Amino acid sequence: MSTSSSALTNTSGTIALAGAGKMGGAMLTGWLAQGLAPTQVAVIDPYLSPEISALAAKGVRLNPQAKDLGTLDTLVVAVKPQSFRDAGAALKALVGPSTLVVSIMAGTTISALEEVVGGAVVRAMPNTPAAIGRGITVAVPSKRVTAAQRAMTDALLKATGLVEWVDDERLMDAVTAVSGSGPAYVFLLAEELARAGVAAGLPEQLATTLARATVAGSGELLHRSDLPSATLRQNVTSPGGTTAAALEVLMANDGMQPLMTRAIAAATRRSKELAK
Numbered sequence: 001m002s003t004s005s006s007a008l009t010n011t012s013g014t015i016a017l018a019g020a021g022k023m024g025g026a027m028l029t030g031w032l033a034q035g036l037a038p039t040q041v042a043v044i045d046p047y048l049s050p051e052i053s054a055l056a057a058k059g060v061r062l063n064p065q066a067k068d069l070g071t072l073d074t075l076v077v078a079v080k081p082q083s084f085r086d087a088g089a090a091l092k093a094l095v096g097p098s099t100l101v102v103s104i105m106a107g108t109t110i111s112a113l114e115e116v117v118g119g120a121v122v123r124a125m126p127n128t129p130a131a132i133g134r135g136i137t138v139a140v141p142s143k144r145v146t147a148a149q150r151a152m153t154d155a156l157l158k159a160t161g162l163v164e165w166v167d168d169e170r171l172m173d174a175v176t177a178v179s180g181s182g183p184a185y186v187f188l189l190a191e192e193l194a195r196a197g198v199a200a201g202l203p204e205q206l207a208t209t210l211a212r213a214t215v216a217g218s219g220e221l222l223h224r225s226d227l228p229s230a231t232l233r234q235n236v237t238s239p240g241g242t243t244a245a246a247l248e249v250l251m252a253n254d255g256m257q258p259l260m261t262r263a264i265a266a267a268t269r270r271s272k273e274l275a276k
Ligand SMILES: NC(=O)C1=CN([C@@H]2O[C@H](COP(=O)(O)OP(=O)(O)OC[C@H]3O[C@@H](n4cnc5c(N)ncnc54)[C@H](O)[C@@H]3O)[C@@H](O)[C@H]2O)C=CC1
Pocket: 018, 019, 020, 021, 022, 023, 024, 025, 044, 045, 046, 047, 048, 078, 079, 080, 081, 083, 086, 087, 104, 105, 106, 125, 126, 127, 128, 180, 181
């Protein structure tokens, strides 16, 4: 994270964030934590949360007049895909041919962004662990993005975690399904593990504590270990023991693998639909 810190500390020009909700807000927190000057940031959002409003005291500009912003160096678009057409029309006035436009909207294609907003577009897909600097973002640049703009995008995205660059935009629907939406599946696992614990006779609070600590601790072990996930799983599994009994159910033909494949396919389909 120290590299990204210096990379962001050394940037110049205004970075406008359109849509400072859950994901845009998490990214903004990451940028400021990594040394981006608050005075460099302008937030455009008609429904500012109290947390974002409080950033005015640090120097972040909130909903400045378009004439005061002029043509932006960088615009990050983090509104809902469904509000993009409306929001985009207003944002277009702030975008010139050499404005870097980074979109994190699910399903919204580079060509739609070029048509509605203009600029040199990077389409990116982060995830909510960005809020603690542990996100992962996949980014795909349009042909118009310069090396300097790609470096700027890389610095902004690395402020919230890992970054993978790809060249094929068609990968973004499956990326969205796996890592963009992925944290929700992990949180669901924590919920269902707790519910199953209650069904097995545990008091609810103990079951919730055990499930939460188990998911969080396992995630941290996966993060810190060099071992493949399958090896970490095998390390828990004593032959003929309790884990093996549970995994026989989870890894059955109608177990987790086909269920996860169906879930990812549904999310991938939905990402494609959002493009229409
Ligand atoms: N929540 C997540 O885990 C992820 C979300 N995304 C993408 O991020 C985008 C935002 O999602 P969330 O943060 O979850 O939604 P959100 O509803 O929390 O945030 C959207 C924000 O846009 C603002 N907004 C609405 N109309 C606007 C306008 N005309 N101009 C400027 N701002 C406007 C809203 O006030 C709100 O603060 C979506 O496109 C989503 O696909 C991408 C990756 C992960």
